[in-house]
Amino acid sequence: MQDMFRFGTRLLVAATALLLVQTASAAQGSRSVIEGSKAYGLDSCVEPTPLMRKKHYAFLKHDRDITVHQGIRTVKHSLAGCVDCHAAKDDTGKYVPVTDEGQFCQSCHEYAGVELPCFSCHSATPTQATKAGD
Amino acid sequence: MSDKIDQKRREFVSVAGLAAAATVVAPGVFLQATAEAEPRSEAVTGKVRYGMLIDTNKCVDGCTDCVTACERENGLDLLKMPEGADPEEWDRQRPRWIRKVKVKDRLTGKVTTLPMMCQHCEFPPCQDVCPTGASFRRADGIVMVDRHICIGCRYCMMACPYKARSFIHEDIDEKLTVAPRGKGCVESCNLCVHRRDNGETTTACQEACKEGAILFGDLNDPNSEISQALRQQNNTELRADLKLNTGVRYRGI
Amino acid sequence: MKKIHYREWGIESPRYWGILAILGVLLAVGGLAALYMEHNGHWVTGMNNQIVWGVPHVFAIFLIVAASGALNIAAFSSVFGKEIHKSLGRLSAMLAMSLLVGGLLVLVLDLGQPTRLIVAMTTYNFKSIFAWNIFLYVGFLVIVAVYLFTMMERKANKYYPTAGLVAFVWRLILTTGTGSIFGFIVARQGYDAAIMAPMFIIMSFAYGMAIYLLMLMFTFKLEGRPLGEKLLGRLKNLLGIFAAAVFYFVLVYHLTNLYGTENHEYEAFILRDGGVYTALFWIGWILLGLLVPMGIVFHPALGKTHGGIIAASLLVVLGGFVAMYVIVIGGQSFPMAMFPDKVIIESGFYDGVNGQALHYVPSIWEFLLGLGGVAVALAATLVGVRVLKLLPMSLEDEIVDPRQG
Numbered sequence: 001m002q003d004m005f006r007f008g009t010r011l012l013v014a015a016t017a018l019l020l021v022q023t024a025s026a027a028q029g030s031r032s033v034i035e036g037s038k039a040y041g042l043d044s045c046v047e048p049t050p051l052m053r054k055k056h057y058a059f060l061k062h063d064r065d066i067t068v069h070q071g072i073r074t075v076k077h078s079l080a081g082c083v084d085c086h087a088a089k090d091d092t093g094k095y096v097p098v099t100d101e102g103q104f105c106q107s108c109h110e111y112a113g114v115e116l117p118c119f120s121c122h123s124a125t126p127t128q129a130t131k132a133g134d
Numbered sequence: 135m136s137d138k139i140d141q142k143r144r145e146f147v148s149v150a151g152l153a154a155a156a157t158v159v160a161p162g163v164f165l166q167a168t169a170e171a172e173p174r175s176e177a178v179t180g181k182v183r184y185g186m187l188i189d190t191n192k193c194v195d196g197c198t199d200c201v202t203a204c205e206r207e208n209g210l211d212l213l214k215m216p217e218g219a220d221p222e223e224w225d226r227q228r229p230r231w232i233r234k235v236k237v238k239d240r241l242t243g244k245v246t247t248l249p250m251m252c253q254h255c256e257f258p259p260c261q262d263v264c265p266t267g268a269s270f271r272r273a274d275g276i277v278m279v280d281r282h283i284c285i286g287c288r289y290c291m292m293a294c295p296y297k298a299r300s301f302i303h304e305d306i307d308e309k310l311t312v313a314p315r316g317k318g319c320v321e322s323c324n325l326c327v328h329r330r331d332n333g334e335t336t337t338a339c340q341e342a343c344k345e346g347a348i349l350f351g352d353l354n355d356p357n358s359e360i361s362q363a364l365r366q367q368n369n370t371e372l373r374a375d376l377k378l379n380t381g382v383r384y385r386g387i
Numbered sequence: 388m389k390k391i392h393y394r395e396w397g398i399e400s401p402r403y404w405g406i407l408a409i410l411g412v413l414l415a416v417g418g419l420a421a422l423y424m425e426h427n428g429h430w431v432t433g434m435n436n437q438i439v440w441g442v443p444h445v446f447a448i449f450l451i452v453a454a455s456g457a458l459n460i461a462a463f464s465s466v467f468g469k470e471i472h473k474s475l476g477r478l479s480a481m482l483a484m485s486l487l488v489g490g491l492l493v494l495v496l497d498l499g500q501p502t503r504l505i506v507a508m509t510t511y512n513f514k515s516i517f518a519w520n521i522f523l524y525v526g527f528l529v530i531v532a533v534y535l536f537t538m539m540e541r542k543a544n545k546y547y548p549t550a551g552l553v554a555f556v557w558r559l560i561l562t563t564g565t566g567s568i569f570g571f572i573v574a575r576q577g578y579d580a581a582i583m584a585p586m587f588i589i590m591s592f593a594y595g596m597a598i599y600l601l602m603l604m605f606t607f608k609l610e611g612r613p614l615g616e617k618l619l620g621r622l623k624n625l626l627g628i629f630a631a632a633v634f635y636f637v638l639v640y641h642l643t644n645l646y647g648t649e650n651h652e653y654e655a656f657i658l659r660d661g662g663v664y665t666a667l668f669w670i671g672w673i674l675l676g677l678l679v680p681m682g683i684v685f686h687p688a689l690g691k692t693h694g695g696i697i698a699a700s701l702l703v704v705l706g707g708f709v710a711m712y713v714i715v716i717g718g719q720s721f722p723m724a725m726f727p728d729k730v731i732i733e734s735g736f737y738d739g740v741n742g743q744a745l746h747y748v749p750s751i752w753e754f755l756l757g758l759g760g761v762a763v764a765l766a767a768t769l770v771g772v773r774v775l776k777l778l779p780m781s782l783e784d785e786i787v788d789p790r791q792g
Binding site: 007121123 | 136173177270273281305306315319
């Protein structure tokens, strides 16, 4: 994690530099990751961003079965992992549910008109220090 | 009771709980370094079969430490009675993964107190009857519900000889990351599966039992403490007549 | 036997729509009740973690069992060559499909996750009798629809006996399947009995016949189509015989149970100490649901009156409903023998402390949902007879000569 973080920061710096040059790229210009989330400090998702945008549901579903039935917890696309990384902390340092208005998962789904059934069961905030992915 | 405090405590427990527990557990309970705990990276196999041995002679009448610990570990204590519900009705609808039961022998009058939970059968009736296959037995012997395909028909609850399962009767506001839960699905003790998959060696109930009445371990490993204990002394399978070969065994009944 | 003409049910429009409107209200109320339960979760019902199947299941199972029974009237004609029944076949098939749809709807709407029905249709566990039942139900609808078609379409007439045979065999399997849902539950004393499946078949004969008789008399009377007394007499006699058969099976079931010591407590519960379940068993099921209707149909005078036949049919239906209540809910209410040689004296989860019956008080929502299912079944049948040529113009005795049968 540490390494990844450092690597990420470095990449971020590089990317920002790149951004300054490549002003044309609107998609990168307005990052949708939320300030205050771990993801905000990172450069990339568990898969390349365009792939994530398109296929995250398929990834989740695939890895869900692996986790639940085979017990493998080191999968890349864990729902707990998404929440852990994408949930933002507010000013008081408390996690904001990813399903709240304007939050990472919610804002995009609202735009896309997708109802997520997942968070009726799954916690929309990290409730414990998740070890997975570290 | 404040939820915030509860939440704090929960986080504290999760970090410090294991270390603390390790210092208070009764002698004889085998606690290994939890530090080496690592998430599972390979599929579970039948080489391991998790099970429990419960020594009812050590189980204390009136003590519900295992129940409390289970409910905290698995977020069952976060459930709130729906507004407008009748407390008595609700208590019958509220889910339990483990409960204390006190029985009296018809012949001898001997009174025994013991914890009851899913018995993790080798041939689970709940699995047989489940129309979608949501009720299943993981390769390592844990009987559980895949709540992504559970349709909430409750046939498994009809079929379970131990009344081990609960249906979620309401929307759940607060839940733990390790224990998702929602209205309309069935659930039951899964031997703290999130701990299993993180390489930890105990269950919440075992950890909580000050008397060391609950022994958890690998039934397939002849050298495990539970296997040795099972070999040394008699043990009973509940409803042995059904030949389900349960993974949870009792001593002293 | 003369040629029989079939025609759509022709009562005046206002009456027809009036009847449908009443059913429509029932249906809407049932739908709202289902929505209410689904939205809030099952805590608004009387069901709990001990009594996990409640009144919706009583309705659903009753309707499903009655559905396969209603098909018998048609099946008898093609399987046993009873010509007399042939003219009754179309309504029989229509009624069977409608009752099944009504029952299934109730069953589905009571699921914890009804929106996952697609999961139930695509992910199967072939060991589960429940999963098999899903096949059996869908198959039943298809087969009966084809069967109905072979009855109605002249060109397909030659396949009629074959379709009838298939339908008859299928319905036997279906009821066996429904009965086995209980028979397979080894954990519960009241259910773990092989006799459960054949008992359900006999019950289906009786309930199907009763509902059929009611429907036949209702549609014919309302429109003034002639209905022969001999034919009616035959059918009501069959009803009496089926009721007697159910009585016999109930007797055998409880006697064999009494034979095995392990079941004594369950028997004492249902037959003597079960409070409301004991009362329902003796008064609702045995007395009002079987003995009284038997008395009526075989009574030399009463059995010949239409009022008598209607009363007997209604009682058999009511008794059937009560029977399901005793089986489904009484069976769960009796504490499971988790510790056969011990008495549970304390429990943190209502395990039937000191052998006490487990608590269940049905909620109004459950009944409304169930009645909604009944309304669906009735409405579907009435729409069916209105738009399709299902009812014979006349069932006068000269037209359908019973002596031929």
